[in-house]
Amino acid sequence: MSAMKKIYTSALLLAAALAIAVNVTVPNAVGASPSNGAIGSTVADFKLPDADGKEHALSSLKGKHGVVLIFVSTGCPVSNAYNERMEKLAQEYKARGVAVVGINANAAETLDAIKQHSAQQKFSFPVLKDKGNVVADQLDAKVTPEAYFLDASMKLVYRGRIDNSRNGDSISATELRDAIEAVLAGKPVEKAEALAFGCSIKRAS
Amino acid sequence: MKRTLFLVLFFSAALCMIGGGAVVRARQKTIAPKKEVATPASEKPKVTEIKEAGLKTLLAESVGRSRPLLVNFWATWCTPCREEFPDLVKIRESHTDEQLDFVTVSLDEPSEIATSVPAFLAEMRAGRMPAYLLNAADPEAAIGLVDKDWRGELPATFLFDRAGQLAFKHMGRVQPAQLQSVIEGVLAAKTPPAPAAQSAAQATSPASASLAQLLAYDASAPLDIKTIGTERQGGVTVEDITFQGVGETIAAYVVRPAEGAGPFAGVLFVHWFAPPDPTSNRTQYLDEAKALARRGTVSLLVSTFWSDSERYKARRWQTDFENSVTQGKNLRRALDVLAARPGVDARRLALVGHDYGAMFGSLVAAVDARPKAYVLIAGTARFADWYLFGSSSGKPAGEALDAYRKQLAAIDPVGVIGAARGAFFFQFGEADKYTPRDNFISYYMAAPTPKRIATYPSDHDMSAGIIRHDRTVWIAEQLGLPPVP
Numbered sequence: 001m002s003a004m005k006k007i008y009t010s011a012l013l014l015a016a017a018l019a020i021a022v023n024v025t026v027p028n029a030v031g032a033s034p035s036n037g038a039i040g041s042t043v044a045d046f047k048l049p050d051a052d053g054k055e056h057a058l059s060s061l062k063g064k065h066g067v068v069l070i071f072v073s074t075g076c077p078v079s080n081a082y083n084e085r086m087e088k089l090a091q092e093y094k095a096r097g098v099a100v101v102g103i104n105a106n107a108a109e110t111l112d113a114i115k116q117h118s119a120q121q122k123f124s125f126p127v128l129k130d131k132g133n134v135v136a137d138q139l140d141a142k143v144t145p146e147a148y149f150l151d152a153s154m155k156l157v158y159r160g161r162i163d164n165s166r167n168g169d170s171i172s173a174t175e176l177r178d179a180i181e182a183v184l185a186g187k188p189v190e191k192a193e194a195l196a197f198g199c200s201i202k203r204a205s
Numbered sequence: 206m207k208r209t210l211f212l213v214l215f216f217s218a219a220l221c222m223i224g225g226g227a228v229v230r231a232r233q234k235t236i237a238p239k240k241e242v243a244t245p246a247s248e249k250p251k252v253t254e255i256k257e258a259g260l261k262t263l264l265a266e267s268v269g270r271s272r273p274l275l276v277n278f279w280a281t282w283c284t285p286c287r288e289e290f291p292d293l294v295k296i297r298e299s300h301t302d303e304q305l306d307f308v309t310v311s312l313d314e315p316s317e318i319a320t321s322v323p324a325f326l327a328e329m330r331a332g333r334m335p336a337y338l339l340n341a342a343d344p345e346a347a348i349g350l351v352d353k354d355w356r357g358e359l360p361a362t363f364l365f366d367r368a369g370q371l372a373f374k375h376m377g378r379v380q381p382a383q384l385q386s387v388i389e390g391v392l393a394a395k396t397p398p399a400p401a402a403q404s405a406a407q408a409t410s411p412a413s414a415s416l417a418q419l420l421a422y423d424a425s426a427p428l429d430i431k432t433i434g435t436e437r438q439g440g441v442t443v444e445d446i447t448f449q450g451v452g453e454t455i456a457a458y459v460v461r462p463a464e465g466a467g468p469f470a471g472v473l474f475v476h477w478f479a480p481p482d483p484t485s486n487r488t489q490y491l492d493e494a495k496a497l498a499r500r501g502t503v504s505l506l507v508s509t510f511w512s513d514s515e516r517y518k519a520r521r522w523q524t525d526f527e528n529s530v531t532q533g534k535n536l537r538r539a540l541d542v543l544a545a546r547p548g549v550d551a552r553r554l555a556l557v558g559h560d561y562g563a564m565f566g567s568l569v570a571a572v573d574a575r576p577k578a579y580v581l582i583a584g585t586a587r588f589a590d591w592y593l594f595g596s597s598s599g600k601p602a603g604e605a606l607d608a609y610r611k612q613l614a615a616i617d618p619v620g621v622i623g624a625a626r627g628a629f630f631f632q633f634g635e636a637d638k639y640t641p642r643d644n645f646i647s648y649y650m651a652a653p654t655p656k657r658i659a660t661y662p663s664d665h666d667m668s669a670g671i672i673r674h675d676r677t678v679w680i681a682e683q684l685g686l687p688p689v690p
Contacts, residue, residue: 164344197348
């Protein structure tokens, strides 16, 4: 220590006198987590390119009553098990004012692979490339498939799985549909979050 | 003349030894012989189907168990899961069944329980890990049973300590060195007292119960180690590195033997605060680290919040407590870095700290079981002893001063060192202007055994040859290095 400590001895006496300290209150060591992807938060508009390289603003793709963003993968078997269900969802809700937009944030999946995959699956909805997983980070998306439903005002009202059955043969909970139906009926969303096992999004390093 | 002085120093040092506790040679842990583990590829491992209740039982059994539990969630369709599996098998192989339970939980379709799942496990020779397949009617409920922060991504790996507390989690492919280091940490932790004794202890000592919680850090955050430069001097390599601490990048030197693959002992050096002295930073112990490297040791010499005297002066007393807690966590991150250096034997780690370095070393000793030996040089008993002499926001007064001291008391060396584990060597200079003798003795007295103290006719800098020699000899004894002549 430097010369600052010279007047140390008197301070020590004081310290000794005050040293009987019990019941120490310890502040919460864990900081508040950022509100990324928090239910009720408004998602800022963003622009991402589709597989042809054409940029789209989220606001331009959004339907009258909202938009469902689904993080997808060309190679993840879980994501692929939902291909038909995602397409069905897109067709069904397009007429009712809710758009479906796929987002591919996997660092290793190229624009060509996405284009080919969408063509094979005959997706009628766009799949955008989230290079550098900027949007995935912003929404805290971790797996494919993972859905985010934003209402007409871009407020996040549901995030999580599409339904509870990976292979589609034992669906007993359809949280994403329930959330969309609730918003279309002007009701609050009962279950705003539901998790499911999936492939982790392989982020750019 | 010089030689005479050293002789005098030597004798006075010898006379000043105060035998507080016996110096006990650190226990050399021996690894029990491994069981025969080879699983013939033709013999498919058994995979047990479980539902949510089964998973709950599996995890509940980890409470108060005799050994830590490692759980890996995976699936054959998950590429990173398949890629990491050989690393997991290696980790299983490096610990005995008595040390660690390691189970795998597959999220494949139930129809694959007798086909692709056991086939893959057989290929991986994973027969020693009990294998389960989770057939959950509600995946969400199952995910929620394990960890609230898990969003279901695979692979996912969780380590529960003997008390059933989640000690580590990682989503995505594990870094084997990091996982090994965390396992060593959990294995080195004392067996918790029986539940009844534990609640009694908590009732009488609320502060110590919360200390571990206070110093808890995110061991799964990437260390992001970057090498800035490397220099070879004689048989020693000095690397200039940075790693990710809590909210800041920390500069450090790694001093290691230039040749050989280990196993090496590891020493974490935490420097003093003595501006404008040129050694008031991570350079202080470069020479001692080089001497240890020649005896088969890898040292990490870290920067701290007092390395830069301007930063130290710009402190505000209002944030001293928080800042100190962060510093404690950063030293735990430094131990992660040290333990993960190639060739380092995570069971032979020591910490050397001088001045503030000793005080923060005590804090680490109270919560982190990894270092087995500590050299604590000329620290004071309480942080407020020194903190109050320099702070850009002046000093607290009256009730604020009371509150300030009370808050710091939760982490003060004299208060926390009683909860520490390991062997301790205290070094003190009788001519120290900053640390009164009685103050230092009270700090020493509070430490658990085995411990030893030596005082020298030195001032606060504690850099005379005999003082350095003493600690090198002691470290060599504790870490099983070749004896120092």
